[in-house]
Amino acid sequence: MTYVVITFLVLLFLNIYSSKISQELFYKSKQTSMIEHCLLAASEIAELDIVNSSTVADAVSQIDSLGITRMVITDQSCVSIYDSANQSYGSYIIFPEVIQALDGNKVFSWNYHNGAMQSRAATPIYSYGTLIGCVYMMEYDTEQGTLIQSLQKNTLWITLVLELAVILFSFGFAQAFTRRLRRIMLSMRIIREGEYSHKVIMGGNDELTVLGDEFNDLAEKLQTSEQKRSNFVSDASHELKTPLASIKLLSDSILQNDMDIDTVREFVGDIGNEADRLNRMSQKLLSLSRIETQADSDCEIVYIGPTVEKVVRMLSAMAANNNIRIITDLTDDCPILILEDDLYQIIFNLVENGIKYNMKDGSLTISVHRQDDNAVLQITDTGVGIPEDSLGHIFERFYRVDKARSRKSGGSGLGLAIVRIIVERNRGQIQVASTVGQGTTFTVTFPAFDMEDEV
Ligand code: ATP
Numbered sequence: 001m002t003y004v005v006i007t008f009l010v011l012l013f014l015n016i017y018s019s020k021i022s023q024e025l026f027y028k029s030k031q032t033s034m035i036e037h038c039l040l041a042a043s044e045i046a047e048l049d050i051v052n053s054s055t056v057a058d059a060v061s062q063i064d065s066l067g068i069t070r071m072v073i074t075d076q077s078c079v080s081i082y083d084s085a086n087q088s089y090g091s092y093i094i095f096p097e098v099i100q101a102l103d104g105n106k107v108f109s110w111n112y113h114n115g116a117m118q119s120r121a122a123t124p125i126y127s128y129g130t131l132i133g134c135v136y137m138m139e140y141d142t143e144q145g146t147l148i149q150s151l152q153k154n155t156l157w158i159t160l161v162l163e164l165a166v167i168l169f170s171f172g173f174a175q176a177f178t179r180r181l182r183r184i185m186l187s188m189r190i191i192r193e194g195e196y197s198h199k200v201i202m203g204g205n206d207e208l209t210v211l212g213d214e215f216n217d218l219a220e221k222l223q224t225s226e227q228k229r230s231n232f233v234s235d236a237s238h239e240l241k242t243p244l245a246s247i248k249l250l251s252d253s254i255l256q257n258d259m260d261i262d263t264v265r266e267f268v269g270d271i272g273n274e275a276d277r278l279n280r281m282s283q284k285l286l287s288l289s290r291i292e293t294q295a296d297s298d299c300e301i302v303y304i305g306p307t308v309e310k311v312v313r314m315l316s317a318m319a320a321n322n323n324i325r326i327i328t329d330l331t332d333d334c335p336i337l338i339l340e341d342d343l344y345q346i347i348f349n350l351v352e353n354g355i356k357y358n359m360k361d362g363s364l365t366i367s368v369h370r371q372d373d374n375a376v377l378q379i380t381d382t383g384v385g386i387p388e389d390s391l392g393h394i395f396e397r398f399y400r401v402d403k404a405r406s407r408k409s410g411g412s413g414l415g416l417a418i419v420r421i422i423v424e425r426n427r428g429q430i431q432v433a434s435t436v437g438q439g440t441t442f443t444v445t446f447p448a449f450d451m452e453d454e455v
């Protein structure tokens with residue numbers, strides 16, 4: 001409809017404009033030719049010694065009056081001396097053109113009606129500088145009038161044919177367009193029902209094809225995130241089920257068997273440990289969901305060193321229990337853009353792992369240094385190491401290399417998943433290198449924050 005209306009308006013404008021222009025052109029050419037004619041007659045008459053009906057009739061007969069319907073010559077008081085349409089002279093000719101011409105003007109007027117064009121021109125006659133009368137000519141022309149009329153008719157026809165073509169084209173185009181749009185809408189409905197693997201095939205090579213491709217990408221992302229979500233829910237419930245089952249089993253044993261008080265105490269202690277594990281796991285799950293929903297823009301300028309020291313203070317008791325020596329090298333510290341809480345979580349999880357999966361009497365080295373435009377944090381332990389085939393999985397949720405060992409140390413398999421999300425969110429990178437039986441090194445790199453650039 002928009003196309004139709006716009007083209008209709010444009011064609012209407014062109015129609016009116018071309019008709020006006022053609023009339024204008026006719027007007028101009030007629031004006032010039034008729035005024036020239038009048039001036040010629042006026043000059044012939046001005047040269048006469050005696051001006052009367054017969055001398056004037058003689059003079060004007062010399063002029064080529066082809067196309068002139070009526071020619072009138074008057075004296076200075078509007079009385080006709082010669083009239084080609086009326087042989088009886090001496091009557092008053094009080095046409096507006098004659099009156100204006102006797103005022104000394106060259107006059108031309110024109111009207112167009114029903115295919116006929118009537119043009120009138122009048123000029124004064126001066127003899128030796130004195131006004132002695134005027135020449136009036138009238139032309140009634142149906143030929144040029146018909147020409148204008150047929151031109152207008154033709155333009156109107158062209159307009160109508162073009163408009164019809166536009167209507168047909170717009171209709172066809174709208175049909176094709178809505179058919180393809182409907183295809184996308186149908187696909188949207190299918191995906192809304194949960195059929196994420198559905199793909200829309202648009203064909204063609206236009207914006208709708210691009211829209212279709214974008215839509216397919218979106219559906220694929222939805223499918224992946226839906227898959228992740230359902231995997232996460234099933235993994236999480238499975239992980240939560242294990243300590244709950246242990247608690248149930250332990251409490252049933254206490255209730256059903258006659259146990260001595262020491263065994264009961266041991267069982268209740270185990271129930272407490274499982275409850276602690278549940279507690280830790282739910283805290284990690286909460287922190288994971290908090291990180292995932294946190295806005296990207298939250299960050300502050302922090303130095304890595306003080307946070308490392310804070311973590312070391314926090315975990316020093318745990319390290320001491322396992323007789324693990326912590327060595328720190330923070331001399332080449334530099335600031336980065338991150339939330340301090342997030343940085344704390346990264347360092348805490350990596351250092352905690354370094355202690356948990358270390359050998360007895362082992363050591364843990366934490367160093368911070370600047371390399372080109374990056375701040376590099378390196379945590380190296382002398383622990384059990386990670387087998388090569390597990391290296392690609394340790395950042396997955398709930399993944400643990402040695403389930404028994406990890407469970408014994410209370411691990412939920414969420415620490416490194418949290419670390420990776422935070423690192424990537426802060427434009428950082430994390431790498432791991434490990435040798436089984438010798439130890440593991442985690443290297444975290446962040447773009448260093450340059451104070452000078454910022455000032
Ligand atoms: P938590 O959620 O309490 O951190 P977790 O330590 O088991 O539990 P992650 O920190 O994600 O979980 O680590 C995943 C697995 O990777 C661990 O279970 C462990 O098997 C292995 N791992 C991580 N860090 C080390 C390390 N420094 N040395 C050896 N193995 C490691």
Ligand code: MG
Pocket residue numbers: 349352353411415416
């Ligand atoms: Mg851990």
